[in-house]
Amino acid sequence: MKKLTKEEIFNASKTTSPEEDYIKIGMSTCGIAAGAQDTYDLFVSETQRLGIKISIRKCGCIGMCYAEPLVEVHAAGIPTVTYGKVDKMATMEIIQKHLTHGLLVDDYIFDMPMKK
Amino acid sequence: MSKQTIFLLRDSNSQKDNTRDFQILFSKIARDLNVEDKIQIIRAADLGIYDKGYIVKDLTNNIIYTNVSEEDISTILTSTINENKVVENLRYTPDKCQLRIVLKNCGLIDPESIEEYLGQEGYCGMAKAICDMTPEEVITEMKKSGLRGRGGAGFPTWLKWSFARNSLDEERYVICNADEGDPGAYMDRSILEGDPHAVIEGMIIAGYAIGAKRGFFYIRAEYPLAIKRIETALQQAYDNGLLGENILGTNFCFDLEIRLGAGAFVCGEETALIESVEGKRGTPRSKPPFPADKGLWNHPTIINNVETLATVPVIINRGGDWFGSIGTEKSKGTKVFAITGKVKNSGLVEVPMGITIGDVVFGIAGGVLGGRNLMAVQTGGPSGGVIPLDKMDTKVSYEHLAEVGSIMGSGGMIVMDEDDCMVDIPRFYLRFCVEESCGKCAPCRIGGYQMLKILDRIAEGKGEEKDLEQLKRIAYGMQKASLCALGQTAPNPVMSTMKYFSDEYRQHVIDKKCRAGKCTKMVQYIIDQAVCKKCKMCVINCAVGAISGSRESGYKVDQAKCIKCGACFEVCKFKAIIRK
Numbered sequence: 081m082k083k084l085t086k087e088e089i090f091n092a093s094k095t096t097s098p099e100e101d102y103i104k105i106g107m108s109t110c111g112i113a114a115g116a117q118d119t120y121d122l123f124v125s126e127t128q129r130l131g132i133k134i135s136i137r138k139c140g141c142i143g144m145c146y147a148e149p150l151v152e153v154h155a156a157g158i159p160t161v162t163y164g165k166v167d168k169m170a171t172m173e174i175i176q177k178h179l180t181h182g183l184l185v186d187d188y189i190f191d192m193p194m195k196k
Numbered sequence: 197m198s199k200q201t202i203f204l205l206r207d208s209n210s211q212k213d214n215t216r217d218f219q220i221l222f223s224k225i226a227r228d229l230n231v232e233d234k235i236q237i238i239r240a241a242d243l244g245i246y247d248k249g250y251i252v253k254d255l256t257n258n259i260i261y262t263n264v265s266e267e268d269i270s271t272i273l274t275s276t277i278n279e280n281k282v283v284e285n286l287r288y289t290p291d292k293c294q295l296r297i298v299l300k301n302c303g304l305i306d307p308e309s310i311e312e313y314l315g316q317e318g319y320c321g322m323a324k325a326i327c328d329m330t331p332e333e334v335i336t337e338m339k340k341s342g343l344r345g346r347g348g349a350g351f352p353t354w355l356k357w358s359f360a361r362n363s364l365d366e367e368r369y370v371i372c373n374a375d376e377g378d379p380g381a382y383m384d385r386s387i388l389e390g391d392p393h394a395v396i397e398g399m400i401i402a403g404y405a406i407g408a409k410r411g412f413f414y415i416r417a418e419y420p421l422a423i424k425r426i427e428t429a430l431q432q433a434y435d436n437g438l439l440g441e442n443i444l445g446t447n448f449c450f451d452l453e454i455r456l457g458a459g460a461f462v463c464g465e466e467t468a469l470i471e472s473v474e475g476k477r478g479t480p481r482s483k484p485p486f487p488a489d490k491g492l493w494n495h496p497t498i499i500n501n502v503e504t505l506a507t508v509p510v511i512i513n514r515g516g517d518w519f520g521s522i523g524t525e526k527s528k529g530t531k532v533f534a535i536t537g538k539v540k541n542s543g544l545v546e547v548p549m550g551i552t553i554g555d556v557v558f559g560i561a562g563g564v565l566g567g568r569n570l571m572a573v574q575t576g577g578p579s580g581g582v583i584p585l586d587k588m589d590t591k592v593s594y595e596h597l598a599e600v601g602s603i604m605g606s607g608g609m610i611v612m613d614e615d616d617c618m619v620d621i622p623r624f625y626l627r628f629c630v631e632e633s634c635g636k637c638a639p640c641r642i643g644g645y646q647m648l649k650i651l652d653r654i655a656e657g658k659g660e661e662k663d664l665e666q667l668k669r670i671a672y673g674m675q676k677a678s679l680c681a682l683g684q685t686a687p688n689p690v691m692s693t694m695k696y697f698s699d700e701y702r703q704h705v706i707d708k709k710c711r712a713g714k715c716t717k718m719v720q721y722i723i724d725q726a727v728c729k730k731c732k733m734c735v736i737n738c739a740v741g742a743i744s745g746s747r748e749s750g751y752k753v754d755q756a757k758c759i760k761c762g763a764c765f766e767v768c769k770f771k772a773i774i775r776k
Contacts, residue, residue: 083437086444089323092314106303108389109421110382140390142303143544147242150303159202159255164241184238186219189204191253192244193260193290 101134104152108141114148115167122171123151132179147190158182164190201276204240204253208262211567215239218250225269231277242541245290246562262288292559295522295548297530298506302390302544307425310432313393319438321509322397326404326448329512334405335361338508340516342528347373347464347501348576348605349681350527350594353508356498359488360406363496370403370411371492371499373469374422377461378577379628381608383532384502386544388415388422391506392429396452398505400439401512403450406498411450414469416457426454461578461632465680466491466499468634479636480680501606503532523549527593531604537574537611538565547592554588557611568613572696576605578625579685581692582618601692603685617714618697619704622689623651629686640683643674647687655715659705667694713775716760720776725750727772734764734773 105111105120123136134155142150147164153174154160161184163174170188177183205222207215219239226232243251248262252272259282261272268286275281305312313319325334338354345351360368372395376384388395399411415423430452433439441449455473462468467481470492491497507529511519520528527549533556536542540562547556553573557563564570572582581602583590590596594604612621630644647670650663671687678684694701703709710718723734723743728750735743735751742757743764753764765773 084319084444086323086327089314089319089444092311093317093320104303108386109419110386112421137306138308139305140302140307141386141544143299143386143546144541145543146541147543152303158200161255184202184236186239187241189238189240190242190244191204191240191255192242193293 099154101155102152103134103136103154104139105136106140106142106148106150107138110141110145111148111150116149118168119149119151119166119171122168123175126171126175127179130175130180132175134179144190144192150190153178155179155182158184162190163188200234200236200256202236202238202255204238204243204251204255206240206243206245206251206253208243208246208248208251214250221266222252222269226273229270229273231273234277235273242562244293244560244562245288246540246558248288251288257282260288260290261286292551292555294545294560295530296546297510297519297522298387298394298503298532299390299544299546300510301394302386305391307390307392308428310393310429310436313391317513318393319397319509321512322400322404322438323444325401325512326446327444331361331405331407334401334512337512337516338405341511341519342516342523342526343504343507343511343519344527344594345501346503346507346531346606348579348603350604353500353504356488356500357402357405359486360408360496360498363489365496366407367495368406368408369492369495369497370399370406370408371469371473371497372399372411372413372502372505373464373466373499374413374415374419374502375457375459375464375469376416376419376502376606377459377464377632378579378606378608379625380536380610381534381577381606383534383544383607385419385422387502387506387532388419389425392422392425393433394506394509395426395502396429396433396439398500398508399452400443400450401508402498402500402505404448406496408498409449409451411452412473412492413452413454414457414463414473415454416459416463418459423454423456430454460634461628462634462680462682465682468680469499470497479634480682482679503607524591524593524596526595531592531607533592533607533609535561535609535611537609538568538613538616539563539611540565549593550591552589552591553583553609556592556609557588561611564611564613568615571612571614571616572618574602574610574612574621574689575608576603576688577608578629579603579681579688580605580608581688582612582621582696584696587696601688601695603688615712615714617710617712618693618700619651619655619710620712620714622693623648623655625689626651626686629682633682633686637677637679637683639674639677640679640686643670643678644683644686646670647674647690651690654701654704655710655717657704657708657715657718661705664694664701664705713760713762713765719760719762720755721753721758721760721762721765722774722776723751723753724772724774727770729770729772731769733767733769737763737767739763 151163151166173185250264252261343353463472463478468478472478487497532546572584635641713719730747742754745751
């Protein structure tokens with residue numbers, strides 16, 4: 081495999097690709113223990129079944145352990161939100177409302193103030 | 197679809213949740229004003245703000261309003277939608293919030309993809325260090341940052357590095373201490389699982405700074421996913437030429453390997469860890485010589501905690517002065533805490549040093565579960581102490597926590613409410629330390645066991661006043677004479693609870709009573725026949741069938757069968773069950 085050079089490392093973070101729609105699911109040990117694997121599988125199978133084109137990614141622990149499994153949804157036109165305690169019901173609601181109609185889902189949004 | 201303004205609603209009152217009613221009212225007013233097509237009104241589960249009445253968050257413009265009354269709704273709606281203005285008198289700007297430096301990538305990037313890490317300024321710190329800086333400059337930068345070891349003791353990182361750097365021995369090693377064993381602490385695991393490349397990058401920089409060619413990850417085998425992700429990340433780093441021979445075309449060569457620990461608490465102690473990496477039984481060595489002088493295979497070795505190493509790349513990339521500007525005079529930067537126990541929002545938080553414990557527990561973590569009263573906060577795990585309610589304005593920093601008799605530790609923070617017994621909690625920690633003691637030195641092996649026996653006796657109601665003095669004597673001996681930090685710090689939870697809750701100890705010893713009802717040998721549950729409504733809830737909820745009787749004759753607890761679980765006490769709506 082090609083070895084990276086210093087310039088490539090510095091340029092990697094400068095080239096910004098246009099954001100595509102995505103779903104990110106917290107898949108650390110804590111998330112998986114709370115059922116994130118099932119949520120992930122359900123998102124994959126349901127979006128395939130309905131023909132929704134969206135990339136489903138895994139990520140680490142956001143830190144809100146009390147609200148696992150956590151799912152971040154970024155879809156064009158509406159602000160990115162984080163859903164918590166995403167079980168089977170919530171997954172179906174997110175797919176039907178958020179992904180299909182651009183409406184947020186009641187009672188599952190966790191929005192914490194945070195500095196980066 | 198036209199652009200909509202999205203409002204998130206939440207009732208932040210901890211007693212009763214009226215969010216649903218508020219949403220109905222909000223929708224009604226929106227309908228009356230004829231703006232309902234332009235907005236979405238959504239109930240949020242949590243907005244991270246507590247006890248500030250009704251909260252409305254304009255998600256589209258990222259503006260928060262608190263203490264919103266019914267009259268304010270139309271003002272908010274009209275000024276936001278028609279005039280594009282902000283209602284200043286209701287606006288709320290959260291000041292006590294998290295600052296993410298170490299955890300900046302956790303939950304943001306895919307930990308199994310090096311491309312995503314590179315996209316977040318990944319490996320920039322490393323490239324800067326090994327291409328543009330001399331090892332001495334790297335250490336100077338670390339000195340400027342003022343970073344201190346995040347494993348608990350708070351030793352200045354740059355100093356440790358310069359000891360190894362200045363050693364005459366040419367063969368040096370870097371070890372990442374990922375043997376996280378404190379009960380209730382898991383920030384290292386989250387960093388390894390969420391951002392493994394940051395730790396690897398930190399190790400490469402450390403290796404370059406001290407002139408090492410090899411490094412080891414010491415990870416406990418209980419973290420299978422962390423091990424898997426580090427393995428993947430190491431492979432990716434090798435494939436991209438970030439590890440191995442002549443990194444980025446320089447003369448610097450560095451190799452990393454993983455060593456697994458079997459999960460002994462003592463192996464988190466650096467000399468015991470070295471023994472374990474060498475393949476021997478994990479028992480501590482006497483210090484000095486310190487590992488930076490004679491460590492792994494008697495060569496200079498630096499051992500840094502996961503969190504410390506994950507902070508290094510950011511410091512090099514953004515500069516030591518930037519990092520040094522955050523925090524207090526002697527404690528710089530941020531600290532990750534794992535908040536657990538009786539708290540509403542348990543989880544990981546990263547806060548700048550200098551914030552108060554109260555702000556972390558009440559402001560960020562949402563306060564005590566079920567609106568109960570806070571009793572104390574325990575920091576530092578089995579080596580730390582408790583911080584009582586009246587010391588909640590203690591600042592989070594190495595020196596301030598030491599002042600109140602606790603330690604920063606690796607970052608466990610356990611919240612305890614009024615149902616926790618201040619004799620039972622230290623007993624739990626002490627038992628943990630006794631079980632995990634390696635047995636090499638007598639003060640820890642014998643002292644810990646004897647202290648535990650005394651505490652057991654007190655909890656059984658057989659304690660005497662002289663036991664309290666005896667506890668202090670043994671603790672002093674352990675603190676002074678134990679070989680490693682495990683034994684030296686094991687009495688800390690007992691000592692600090694004795695300091696702040698001496699009344700509770702005396703109550704156990706003299707009155708033979710446990711306020712919280714946790715010391716089961718001293719507790720009796722009795723049904724007050726005058727108050728009892730014969731609802732049978734206690735009978736149904738008793739797991740061992742200790743409550744018998746009938747509606748006519750009344751119900752009674754059979755003390756011989758009762759296991760003192762307190763289930764009947766909890767379920768009785770009429771407070772007819774008395775705890776004695």
